[in-house]
Amino acid sequence: MAKIEDYKVMDEGDILKALELNIKSAVGYYDSELSQERKKVTEYYNAEKPKPAHDGNSKYVSQDVWSGVQSMSALLLETFAAGNRIVRFAPQNPDDVQTAEICSAYTDYVLHRQNDFFDVAQQVILDGLMARVGVCKIFWEMMTETQEEEFDNLTEDELDLLLSEEDLELIDSDTNEIGLMSGTVERKIDASKVCILPVSPEEFIIEAQAASLDTVDFCAHRTRKSLSELRDMGYDEDKISLIGTDHEDVELETDPEILARFEQIGGSRKNHAHGYIDQVREVLVYEAYINLDPEATGTASLYKVVKAGNQILEMEKVDRRPFICFTPLPIAHSFYGSNFAAKLIATQNAKTVLTRSILDHAVITNNPRYMVVKGGLTNPRELISNRVGGLVNVSRPDAISPMPQANLNPFIFQTIGMLDDDKEDTSSISRLSQGLNKDAVSKQNSAAMVEQLATMSQQRAKIIARNFANQFLKPLFHEAYRLIVENEQEEKVVDIAGGFVQIDPRNWKEKRDVMVEMKLGYGEQERESQKYLSLHTLMTQDPSLQPLYGIQNRYNMMKQILEQQGILNVNEYLTSPEQLPPPQPDQSAQMQMQLTAKQMELQERQTAVAEQKVATQAEQAAAKMELDAVKAQSQFALQSDQQDLREAEFEHKVKVDEGELELLKTTEDRRGIVSPTG
Numbered sequence: 068m069a070k071i072e073d074y075k076v077m078d079e080g081d082i083l084k085a086l087e088l089n090i091k092s093a094v095g096y097y098d099s100e101l102s103q104e105r106k107k108v109t110e111y112y113n114a115e116k117p118k119p120a121h122d123g124n125s126k127y128v129s130q131d132v133w134s135g136v137q138s139m140s141a142l143l144l145e146t147f148a149a150g151n152r153i154v155r156f157a158p159q160n161p162d163d164v165q166t167a168e169i170c171s172a173y174t175d176y177v178l179h180r181q182n183d184f185f186d187v188a189q190q191v192i193l194d195g196l197m198a199r200v201g202v203c204k205i206f207w208e209m210m211t212e213t214q215e216e217e218f219d220n221l222t223e224d225e226l227d228l229l230l231s232e233e234d235l236e237l238i239d240s241d242t243n244e245i246g247l248m249s250g251t252v253e254r255k256i257d258a259s260k261v262c263i264l265p266v267s268p269e270e271f272i273i274e275a276q277a278a279s280l281d282t283v284d285f286c287a288h289r290t291r292k293s294l295s296e297l298r299d300m301g302y303d304e305d306k307i308s309l310i311g312t313d314h315e316d317v318e319l320e321t322d323p324e325i326l327a328r329f330e331q332i333g334g335s336r337k338n339h340a341h342g343y344i345d346q347v348r349e350v351l352v353y354e355a356y357i358n359l360d361p362e363a364t365g366t367a368s369l370y371k372v373v374k375a376g377n378q379i380l381e382m383e384k385v386d387r388r389p390f391i392c393f394t395p396l397p398i399a400h401s402f403y404g405s406n407f408a409a410k411l412i413a414t415q416n417a418k419t420v421l422t423r424s425i426l427d428h429a430v431i432t433n434n435p436r437y438m439v440v441k442g443g444l445t446n447p448r449e450l451i452s453n454r455v456g457g458l459v460n461v462s463r464p465d466a467i468s469p470m471p472q473a474n475l476n477p478f479i480f481q482t483i484g485m486l487d488d489d490k491e492d493t494s495s496i497s498r499l500s501q502g503l504n505k506d507a508v509s510k511q512n513s514a515a516m517v518e519q520l521a522t523m524s525q526q527r528a529k530i531i532a533r534n535f536a537n538q539f540l541k542p543l544f545h546e547a548y549r550l551i552v553e554n555e556q557e558e559k560v561v562d563i564a565g566g567f568v569q570i571d572p573r574n575w576k577e578k579r580d581v582m583v584e585m586k587l588g589y590g591e592q593e594r595e596s597q598k599y600l601s602l603h604t605l606m607t608q609d610p611s612l613q614p615l616y617g618i619q620n621r622y623n624m625m626k627q628i629l630e631q632q633g634i635l636n637v638n639e640y641l642t643s644p645e646q647l648p649p650p651q652p653d654q655s656a657q658m659q660m661q662l663t664a665k666q667m668e669l670q671e672r673q674t675a676v677a678e679q680k681v682a683t684q685a686e687q688a689a690a691k692m693e694l695d696a697v698k699a700q701s702q703f704a705l706q707s708d709q710q711d712l713r714e715a716e717f718e719h720k721v722k723v724d725e726g727e728l729e730l731l732k733t734t735e736d737r738r739g740i741v742s743p744t745g
Contacts, residue, residue: 074363079379086355086374089274089285096275101403105198105268108408112136112197117416125426129418132411135494136196139395139407142496142528143192143535144185154544157580170579173570174548176561182263190265191393191539196407198268201393201539204288205546207554210258220247261550263543266390277402280392287355288390292375295346302373302380310350310376350375356388391546393539395531407494414490421479421486428475436470443467495527536583545581552576596631599624618644 077085110116114128147153154175158167178184187203195201215238218229226248230237234257240250266288273286280286297307353374358367369388373381396405437450443466444450449459450467461467555572603624606616622644626637634640 071363071365074360074365076363077359077361082359082361082372082382083374083377083379085359086353086357086372086379089357090272090287090353090355093272093274093285093287097269097272101199102269104406104409108132108197108406108412111412111415112408117419119423125423125430127419127423127426129415129422131415131418131490132408135411135490135496136193136408138496139196139494139528139531140189140192143532144189146532147188147535147540153583154540155582156544156548157582159576159579163576166575167579169568169570170548170575172568173561173572174544174551177261177547177551178263178544181260184263187263187265192395192535194265194268195393195395195535199394199403199406200268200271202266202268202271203263203391203539203543204266204389205261205263205391205543205550206389207550208259208262210260212256212258214254214256216252216254217250218252219249221249222247259554261547263547271390273402278400279402280388280390283402284358285355286388286390287353287357289351289353291349292352293347293349297350297352297375297380306378306380307375310378352380356385387546389546391539391543393535395534397534397538410493411490414486414493418483418486421483425475425479428472431472435472438468438470440466495531540583541581545579548575548579593632596628599628599631603628618647 075081107116111132114130114133117128119126155171156167156174158164191201191203193201218226220243221229223246226237226240229235229252234255236253236255238251238253240248242248270289271286272289273280273283277283277286294307294310297310298304353372355372355374357370357372359370359372360367361370369385371381371383371385372379392402394402394404395407398404434453439447439450440463443461443463445460445462449457459467551572552575558569558571560567560569603621606612606620606624622641625641629637629640
């Protein structure tokens, strides 16, 4: 066993030699085994085989390979690429629910709107069914778009301020008579994105005994590129100039699989190896992913090596391979599975032969061959000419007689029916699930029974669908998410499900768990939505459950129902409870409350008026009593005053009388005195 100190540092020549050895081994296996099988499958798919045994026989070809592949492809595409959001990222905790939903929606946006996922899925599925494995390549592509903008009547300072913006360049400008400037600027917009491309089966090579893509030591993507394309990709000009013509360039041109693919339309790839100018000369470029130890550390690591001819154009250490593969019929511990389409070739051969025999028998029966007695025809051309109503002159009555024809074997039709059953067993696509069995649609058969039979017939198809979900969809979404997190450098506002959402992938988690919700059966999505609708009805009608079924729960339930029906723009029909204004009372209830309040206010006023009236009456009674008392007191005082006045008058009168009497007495006294002396 070698020790670490025995390892040697690998130079460019050693690396190139290791690459060529792996390429030779992989290409040899591909050319000797897989390519011939795929060529044969393509010919049967295009109904070019089996060929007629004789030129005069029927040229009918049964379409079993085509119908089986197309039926399975349609079933998978309807499930995974019909616009239903079936792939989601699982939230890591209760606080991660909304972020996981945004991540799922944006990754779905990248696959379906930034890329044509339907076309990618269609080609990968067809390659998987016809070529054992379907492969796609996913990577981050740096792209820049340029956009011209015009400006008018700017001062020099304003123009300098405009040009200070990032990624803005002046193209041309003019100055008018007053010194204002007008012209055109070019703005560079970063359009980098995740790219997903299907890889043709002949372009992907892998070591012959590979168990899986994750554990393989070597795999490569080989494509034809012109020297101009290599220069645009930024490779070293000195190395490009040293790329020679490789015999493998021509071999890929004449690959039997490629020729079979374009044989129906008579197309052939134009060979630029000896083209009119060197710039368009195409060379075979290998983008290889190989485990190497160039530094002799004792541990091999994964490297991406780009090779064209005898030149290594690029070499860098990477942590993963950019390929996602789909194997419909996997074989344990093997990268390549069984060929789905090849299993239908035997059925197509047998049905074609039997159907041709039926057609040939019908033709011979309607246009039989004749036995002619030698010399019995006057003019043999009259018999050869099969003109309707034409005459045939004979020299004797028995000159012409039809050649005896054996009857058609009645077991032919039973055999064809047996082959149809065998095709259904092999492809797992029944006529019932395709809607082609007229006997299933009758009054005696209920819709539920037909639906159950169709669903049962799709069990094996579901296994293929789950292989597509686990092998292809989950790693594809996960890799797209990883590329977004690793390469997105700014916030974005995107239209997701009818609403604009601001996202910042820089703050997302590095890894997420992917879930695939797969509804494949006949009407299975409708049944799923009905299940949620029944649950909604139960929750709303059961009084004991109503307190547990709040507005947020109802919104989630209806959103799930709409999405199951294929309606993804839920926000156009439902408003999230978080966006609802504060709850307002019902107008009728509000009017009733106002009326009740008015009535209560009126009653209060009436009570207040009554109380005020009683108080007023009491005050009036008290005032009257007080007035009567004052009046009585005043009357008593008046009477007392009158009495006093009368007494005073009487006393005054007495005093007057006394005074008069006194005066009279005095007067009389004076008179008495005077009278004696006189």
